[in-house]
Amino acid sequence: xxxxxxxxxxxxxxxxxxxxxxxxIIKSNSITTQKRDKIILNILLILISxxxxxxxxxxxxxxxxxxxxxxxxxxFYNGEYIVYSGIIFMFTPFMWIVLFHFLKMIFYSIRVxxxxxxxxxxxxxxxxxxxxxxxxxxxxxxxxxEVDIKKSVSATILKLKQTGYxxxxxxxxxxxxKDESNLLESEKMILNLIRYNKFDTSMYKxxxxxxxxxxxxxxxxxxxxxxxxxxxxxxxFVPILVFCFSLWLDDYHFQNYHVYPENDGHAYIxxxxxxxxxxxxxxxxxxxxxxxxxxxxxxxxxxxxDKLEYGVVRKAFFLSIIVSFxxxxxxxxxLIGLYVIIEQIIHFNKNYTRTIKGKILLNKAYxxxxxxxxxxxxxxxxxxxxxxxxxxLIYAVVLNVNVKIKDEIIEKYVSEI
Numbered sequence: 001x002x003x004x005x006x007x008x009x010x011x012x013x014x015x016x017x018x019x020x021x022x023x024x025i026i027k028s029n030s031i032t033t034q035k036r037d038k039i040i041l042n043i044l045l046i047l048i049s050x051x052x053x054x055x056x057x058x059x060x061x062x063x064x065x066x067x068x069x070x071x072x073x074x075x076f077y078n079g080e081y082i083v084y085s086g087i088i089f090m091f092t093p094f095m096w097i098v099l100f101h102f103l104k105m106i107f108y109s110i111r112v113x114x115x116x117x118x119x120x121x122x123x124x125x126x127x128x129x130x131x132x133x134x135x136x137x138x139x140x141x142x143x144x145x146e147v148d149i150k151k152s153v154s155a156t157i158l159k160l161k162q163t164g165y166x167x168x169x170x171x172x173x174x175x176x177x178k179d180e181s182n183l184l185e186s187e188k189m190i191l192n193l194i195r196y197n198k199f200d201t202s203m204y205k206x207x208x209x210x211x212x213x214x215x216x217x218x219x220x221x222x223x224x225x226x227x228x229x230x231x232x233x234x235x236x237f238v239p240i241l242v243f244c245f246s247l248w249l250d251d252y253h254f255q256n257y258h259v260y261p262e263n264d265g266h267a268y269i270x271x272x273x274x275x276x277x278x279x280x281x282x283x284x285x286x287x288x289x290x291x292x293x294x295x296x297x298x299x300x301x302x303x304x305x306d307k308l309e310y311g312v313v314r315k316a317f318f319l320s321i322i323v324s325f326x327x328x329x330x331x332x333x334x335l336i337g338l339y340v341i342i343e344q345i346i347h348f349n350k351n352y353t354r355t356i357k358g359k360i361l362l363n364k365a366y367x368x369x370x371x372x373x374x375x376x377x378x379x380x381x382x383x384x385x386x387x388x389x390x391x392x393l394i395y396a397v398v399l400n401v402n403v404k405i406k407d408e409i410i411e412k413y414v415s416e417i
Contacts, residue, residue, distance in 0.1 A: 086328025
């Protein structure tokens with residue numbers, strides 16, 4: 001391969017992978033993708049990133065033409081491969097996309113868990129019919145301040161079916177002629193989805209948010225803006241602090257646990273602290289693990305870097321990994337900070353708190369969830385198996401008691417969202 005071709009190869013591979021990565025992420029985020037398949041696709045994203053880094057480290061062509069320093073052992077225990085991996089990440093945009101994808105998943109999960117947290121010492125009282133007049137989507141938004149499209153659409157389809165707006169015909173759903181004037185806008189959107197198989201997810205989320213506010217289950221919490229401003233400030237300073245800490249730790253590691261190569265092909269750690277030298281002396285089983293000249297002279301301040309059975313060596317290796325990662329992957333901390341800033345700006349005016357009416361609603365919803373989870377067989381059953389429990393299927397889906405039913409409905413009746 002000529003030099004020009006070599007220079008282009010890693011960049012071309014990285015550019016080709018961008019649309020592939022985007023396609024995998026879109027497929028993973030699709031509501032028609034089941035949980036098991038989502039996990040497989042997310043693992044695939046990680047594997048692609050790791051294999052790309054390994055490929056670049058192996059072929060060693062521009063712009064990643066890294067030099068070997070002394071021996072592989074030295075480079076490994078000195079953390080140079082981690083630094084090189086960080087440089088590859090820095091100049092590979094498709095990995096940034098993968099990082100943002102996982103950050104979005106993590107932050108969404110944290111928000112939902114935090115907002116939907118149930119106090120264990122609280123008693124929830126529910127009677128059948130308490131939730132009849134409330135849209136499943138409103139229950140969800142009141143609980144989590146978020147909209148899970150798959151759960152919301154599935155639960156709403158079940159409710160519209162139970163109330164006679166939808167019926168099943170030859171393995172598919174069709175809309176009836178029942179008067180729709182009393183339905184919420186979000187419910188009408190689901191009927192249009194059944195009719196025309198077209199759906200605007202962004203608009204659907206906004207409509208549910210609006211309906212929950214208008215029904216006074218939640219209200220805006222203007223005091224939350226201060227918290228978001230503080231988070232933005234923290235997100236700005238964290239990468240700076242990480243970088244400064246990394247420089248200090250790098251100097252500390254160099255002064256006290258410096259790794260250097262020797263002519264015998266091994267890498268050695270030079271110990272500066274007497275405490276570490278004494279501790280190591282108590283642990284060493286074979287004096288040949290020390291740096292030595294021939295069979296007589298041993299230097300007890302120098303120990304082979306690959307002898308991880310010794311606590312001091314493990315400590316030095318651990319510090320080397322931290323320093324190498326924090327310096328090599330400093331862009332990761334910058335991108336995380338950037339994501340947090342964007343996240344806070346997007347949700348700046350979406351600070352909600354539940355009203356008394358909303359808390360009463362959740363009291364009933366959580367009571368039903370506890371009942372369905374503990375005292376029913378609804379958890380792992382399909383829609384057909386639970387025909388007599390049709391009323392409860394709606395809430396089993398939206399309250400995350402049963403994950404099979406929502407997958408069934410989406411896969412069978414909804415092909416385009």
